[in-house]
Amino acid sequence: xxxxxxxxxxxxxxxxxxxxxxxxxxxxxxxxxxxxxxxxxxxxxxxxxxxxxxxxxxxxxxxxxxxxxxxxxxxxxxxxxx
Numbered sequence: 001x002x003x004x005x006x007x008x009x010x011x012x013x014x015x016x017x018x019x020x021x022x023x024x025x026x027x028x029x030x031x032x033x034x035x036x037x038x039x040x041x042x043x044x045x046x047x048x049x050x051x052x053x054x055x056x057x058x059x060x061x062x063x064x065x066x067x068x069x070x071x072x073x074x075x076x077x078x079x080x081x082x
Contacts, residue, residue: 001009044053 038057040053048056
């Protein structure tokens with residue numbers, strides 16, 4: 001294969017790779033909803049039980065939204081005062 005044929009076939013392959021396939025679908029549109037993920041080891045569910053682990057998550061979420069996890073007394077006062 002001479003250099004000209006090689007370059008033509010390489011250019012054609014590169015061009016073909018950049019054109020989307022006829023049946024290809026576009027990615028789904030982005031949603032405005034936020035997704036929150038929690039990573040938990042499987043051992044937690046085995047040791048404590050599913051209900052207890054989920055209850056702990058719920059209680060922790062409640063504490064964080066109330067500001068109980070703030071260790072600095074001034075910050076806590078500002079949060080509670082507003």
